[in-house]
Amino acid sequence: MVNSKWYIVFLMAVSLVACSERPEVEVTLHTCAAMPSPRASATGFVVGDKAYVFAGRDSAGTSLNDLWCYIPETDTWENLGATPLTPRVNATACVHEGTVYLGLGFLGRYSKDTSYLRDWWSYEPATQQWTQLADYPNFYTDCATSFVGQGELYVGYGFCWNYRRDMFRYDIATNRWDSIDVNVSFHGYPTRSFGGTGCTCQGRHFMGTGYYGNSLDWWAELVDGTSWERRAAVPGRTRTLAKSTATKDAIYLCGGLHYGGANTTGEVLRDIRRYDPQTDTWHYVAILPEGLFNHVCFAVGKRVYIGLGETEEWEITDKLYWFEE
Numbered sequence: 001m002v003n004s005k006w007y008i009v010f011l012m013a014v015s016l017v018a019c020s021e022r023p024e025v026e027v028t029l030h031t032c033a034a035m036p037s038p039r040a041s042a043t044g045f046v047v048g049d050k051a052y053v054f055a056g057r058d059s060a061g062t063s064l065n066d067l068w069c070y071i072p073e074t075d076t077w078e079n080l081g082a083t084p085l086t087p088r089v090n091a092t093a094c095v096h097e098g099t100v101y102l103g104l105g106f107l108g109r110y111s112k113d114t115s116y117l118r119d120w121w122s123y124e125p126a127t128q129q130w131t132q133l134a135d136y137p138n139f140y141t142d143c144a145t146s147f148v149g150q151g152e153l154y155v156g157y158g159f160c161w162n163y164r165r166d167m168f169r170y171d172i173a174t175n176r177w178d179s180i181d182v183n184v185s186f187h188g189y190p191t192r193s194f195g196g197t198g199c200t201c202q203g204r205h206f207m208g209t210g211y212y213g214n215s216l217d218w219w220a221e222l223v224d225g226t227s228w229e230r231r232a233a234v235p236g237r238t239r240t241l242a243k244s245t246a247t248k249d250a251i252y253l254c255g256g257l258h259y260g261g262a263n264t265t266g267e268v269l270r271d272i273r274r275y276d277p278q279t280d281t282w283h284y285v286a287i288l289p290e291g292l293f294n295h296v297c298f299a300v301g302k303r304v305y306i307g308l309g310e311t312e313e314w315e316i317t318d319k320l321y322w323f324e325e
Contacts, residue, residue: 028286029289029323034320037064039056040057043102050071052068065086067081085121090142092145105117118136195209202248202278240257245299250325254273255306268292289319290312
C-alpha cells in the first residue's frame with residue numbers, strides 16, 4: 001500500500017509542475033450523463049456520430065460482454081444488451097467504413113495461454129449483426145493496439161504473460177491475417193511494452209507509452225507499415241494504460257498509471273496532452289478532475305470524450321467528460 005504521507009507530498013509536487021505548464025486559457029471540461037453501468041478496462045469506439053463502449057469489468061470484478069451506445073446529441077446512454085462474445089477486459093476495436101472489427105482481450109488467469117482470447121468479429125451497428133471472423137494468429141491479445149488502413153487493419157503489441165512486438169495485418173476482403181516481421185531487431189521499431197496506446201491521424205499511425213523500457217516514447221509509422229520513426233517524447237511522467245484518440249488535426253493523450261521504482265512513487269495521472277503531427281510537438285491542454293487509468297477516450301467530430309475506468313482511489317467510476325478546442 002502507498003504510504004499516505006509521501007503520496008500526498010508527491011501529488012502536491014506534481015500539481016505544482018502541472019500548474020506551471022498551464023496555458024493562459026485552459027480548456028474547459030464538461031460533465032456528461034453518467035454511464036448507468038460503470039466499468040474499467042472497457043473498449044470504446046465511434047461509428048458516425050455515436051460512441052460505443054464494449055465489455056470491461058464492474059466494481060465486483062466481474063468481466064462483462066455487453067455493449068452500450070452513447071449519443072452525444074442527446075447526452076444519453078442506450079443499453080444494446082449482451083453480445084455473442086465471451087466476457088473480457090482489454091479488448092481491441094477498430095472501425096472501417098462503418099463496420100466495427102472487435103475482439104481479443106483477456107479473461108481468466110494470467111499464467112494460462114487460453115485466457116488470452118483470440119476471437120475476432122465484425123459488427124454492423126445499423127443491423128446489430130455480429131459475424132465471427134478468422135482468429136488472431138497468437139495469444140498475445142491482452143491490451144493490443146490497432147490501426148485502420150486502406151482495406152486492412154493492423155493489430156499488435158498485445159501481452160500474454162510476457163512482452164512481445166508482434167504486429168499482424170488483417171485483410172478485410174479475404175478474412176486473413178499476415179505477420180509483419182517486426183520482432184527481429186530492437187532497432188528501428190518501438191520498444192515492446194504492455195498498455196501502450198495508439199491511433200491514426202492525418203493518414204499516419206502513431207503509438208507509444210506503455211510499461212516496459214522507455215514509456216515516454218512516441219513513434220510514427222512509415223509508409224510500408226513495417227518501419228517506424230521516433231517522434232518527440234511524451235512530456236511528463238512515464239505511463240501505462242493511458243488512452244489516446246484523434247480528431248482531424250491532432251492526437252489527444254490522457255491519464256494512465258505511472259510506475260516508479262518503489263510503491264511511494266506510483267501515481268494515477270490526470271493530464272491531457274495534445275500532439276500536433278505536423279510540428280511534432282506536445283502541448284498541455286487540461287487536468288482531469290481525477291486521475292484515470294483503464295479508462296476510455298474517443299472523439300466524435302471535434303469533441304474529445306474521456307472517462308469511466310479507475311480513479312486515484314482505485315475505484316471504478318461512471319463519469320464521462322468532454323472538451324473541444
